[in-house]
Structures are given as structure tokens and as C-alpha cells.
Amino acid sequence: MVLQLSGLSLVAMGTWVTAGGGPFLHLLGPFSNQLLRFVNIGLLCIAMGTTLVLLGALGGCAAHWESKCLLLTLFSIVLIIFISETAAGVVALVYSSFAEGILKAWAVPALQNDYGSDPTVTGIWNATMAELKCCGFSNYTDFLGSELEERNGTGLPPSCCSTNIAPCSPAEAARSPV
Known part of the structure; x- marks a missing residue:
């Protein structure tokens, strides 16, 4: 439930930034145009939020039906996300300067x-x-x-x-x- 609420919060924030996030982009100052070339922050938040909502639903269904297949699928997805976050952390550490x-x-x-x-x-x-x-x-x-x-x-x-x-x-x- 908490996973889904946080996912919905991310979707709401992403929608706000995409639809009317002028003050947010103004804060980024001169890098807002360069940043948007690489990542559209609003769409990234919407995608991450949707993923969290779907993972929460998958986990809830897997637990409710006690399905080994769904639990294995959930575990695999969470493992892939964990490995990706670890790799992103290493890259962030290397490029921190x-x-x-x-x-x-x-x-x-x-x-x-x-x-x-x-x-x-x-x-x-x-x-x-x-x-x-x-x-x-x-x-x-x-x-x-x-x-x-x-x-x-x-x-x-x-x-x-x-x-x-x-x-x-x-x-x-x-x-x-x-």
C-alpha cells in the first residue's frame, strides 16, 4: 500500500512538472534546457511512479493468490531494479566531481x-x-x-x-x- 501511494505521489508530481512546472524549471536556471535534452523530469517521475504502482499491485496479487510464478516475477523485477540502482550509485560516485x-x-x-x-x-x-x-x-x-x-x-x-x-x-x- 505504501509503495502504491508513493508511486501515485510520483505520478502526481510528474504530471505537475510536465503540465505546469514552470517554477520548478525556473529553479534549474540555465541548465533547464540542457537537462531537458537528456531527461524529461516529469515523464521520468510518471514512469517511475507507474512502475511502483504496478509493482505494488503485482506484489499484492502474488501474496493474495500465493502464486509462486508471480512471486518469482516480482523477485526478478526487484532484483533487476536493485542491480540497476547499484550500478547507478557506482556511476554517480565515479562522476561526483x-x-x-x-x-x-x-x-x-x-x-x-x-x-x-x-x-x-x-x-x-x-x-x-x-x-x-x-x-x-x-x-x-x-x-x-x-x-x-x-x-x-x-x-x-x-x-x-x-x-x-x-x-x-x-x-x-x-x-x-x-
Whole structure:
């Protein structure tokens, strides 16, 4: 039952992203077009959700009818999914530095250009920096030369100053090692 509910949630999210996920794609910023060349996120979520619903139904039918054939089929499908996820994890581990470079290429320009002026980007970055107790993607220097610095002079958001992660005055910045 939980498997089917999570599958239906994925189908609903995939439908939302496909039909009207403008804010979601806006968040991806400059990589939204490149990302959509490789994977249509909405359709991927719909496919994964449908697979989960069907696997839940197959497992429920196999248990209800006590069918060895259906149970073996369910086991085989789950085994194939497990092996695929393990392989995907290994690939993700091997290419994590590549993924970090892509993420940094998106994150730093978003901080430079959109932080403070776009409420969606500002809200997400504020929540992320507060939760992770960090300042910027790499450090506080990600905000140097940004629109935020031009507007308020310090160039740092309040979340950086409140946690004493970064220097919040020009004098502190001059004394602080980068």
C-alpha cells in the first residue's frame, strides 16, 4: 500500500512538472534546457511512479493468490531494479566531481545574479544556508561582485552574518583568509 501511494505521489508530481512546472524549471536556471535534452523530469517521475504502482499491485496479487510464478516475477523485477540502482550509485560516485562542477556552474551564477532579486532563488538559498550552516556554495566569496553587494554594500546575506561563518564588514573581510 505504501509503495502504491508513493508511486501515485510520483505520478502526481510528474504530471505537475510536465503540465505546469514552470517554477520548478525556473529553479534549474540555465541548465533547464540542457537537462531537458537528456531527461524529461516529469515523464521520468510518471514512469517511475507507474512502475511502483504496478509493482505494488503485482506484489499484492502474488501474496493474495500465493502464486509462486508471480512471486518469482516480482523477485526478478526487484532484483533487476536493485542491480540497476547499484550500478547507478557506482556511476554517480565515479562522476561526483563532474556533477559538482555542473552544480557549481549553476549555483554560483544564481547567487551572483538572482540572490536578493528573485524571491524563489533567495528563499531556497536562505533555507539551504541556514540548514547547512554555510555561506554560499563554496564560501562567502561567492557573493563578492553580486547584485546583492551592489545594493547593500556588504555583499553577504543575513544568514552568513548571523552564524559568524563569514566576515560581515569590509574590515573583517580584509583580515579574513580566503
